[in-house]
Amino acid sequence: MIEFRNVSYQPSNGEAVLQDMNLVVERGETLVLLGRSGSGKTTSLKLINRLIQQSGGDVRVEGKSTTEWDLIQLRRGIGYVIQEAGLFPHYTVAKNVGLLLKIERKSKAEIRERTEEMLRMVDLDPGQFADRYPYQLSGGQRQRVGVARALAADPPILLMDEPFGALDPLSRSELQQHFLRMREQLHKTIILVTHDVREALLLGIRIGLMESGKLLGTYTPEQFKSSHDPKVRAYLEAFGLCEAEDERGKS
């Protein structure tokens, strides 16, 4: 479980980027944080694995404040996937995926088995891809490896920062479908950040809408689509998602 209690964040040299955020994400839930650039969604994500630390309030992971967690233990329990994957360019795909297991001193056989299992889970044939370097992969394949790496140590929580943002529409759609299947299998607590309303509606069990450092509210995809809140409508209109409903209303 992840909980934000009156959380604010203000970098030492600038204006507040997050104000008074309250949010509870239940175990096994997928929450999508939706908002434009600079709305504070990536900041919220980084507060959870303490890549940055809040200026006020409390961020709690599994019932314990992130400031009370041992930083390394906290992060090892949280898979982190970022845009462009951030793969280690000097390591092969297999080493990228297995690095954390190696650091945690698992046996070679175990690392190998787990790595192959993870690669198969993201639809990459280990025989074909294990020994490749990141530069030898397409953007979509890199992103899959990023997901496999994040899940290798079987963390209960997964944070995804615009994981499909840099992909072409076809690869994105493939990975989104894949994400849905994976979500059913794994039952992780997932927070995914995106600025794409379609993606939010497709992937979220709940959607948190953010603007100018504030969480405006959380909605199920159905609530979101039928909301009369002008800010929600603005999003739907920008993506051309509410015309059909308007016409139904008229007829």
Add this chain to the structure above:
Amino acid sequence: MNYIFAHPAEIANSALLHIWMVGISMLLAIVIGIPLGILMTRHRKLRPAILGSANIIQTIPSLALFGFLLPAPWLGERAYRIAVVTLALYALLPIVRNTFQGITGVDPAVREAAEGMGLTRRQLLFQVELPLSAGVIMAGVRTATVISVGVATIAAAIGAGGLGEFIFRGLAMVNNQLILAGALPAAVLALGSDLILGWIQGRLTPPHA
């Protein structure tokens, strides 16, 4: 060229001493320079002090630096000790600077992913930062080595030996053959070390598109 062929053993001995002085001083500079470069990436406040000192050393003429160290205890007892220390001091700047640049040049996304997955500072350094900057650091070592091969010839002025011996003797006797007997092998050493270290640098540079 006659002198070179007439005295191969003498020249080989001097060349070996030359290589030894450069080699030891490079090891010294690497052992000191890389940690200093890493320290600069961790403590912003130390940057001007470390880089400034290395820069100032570089501006001192080598002959003067050799001379300054002559009265130093222990060091001053053997000329080659002074030579090794001086060469190491000169080599610091390129090694420190390249270590710093290599590490700060690591893709921020890669660093963020590494920190986010729970690597400790130490693991981040050894698993990610150093391997990814090894090529750049090696480029600094390469530059430093080539410079050192040249500067080491001047060490003969304080009696440290090496290929500079022939050059200084040739200058004193106005004998071009003698000068060449020192200068040619020194040039070959510089080119050779540049080639070998360049090859190592290529091996250490991570693969990319």
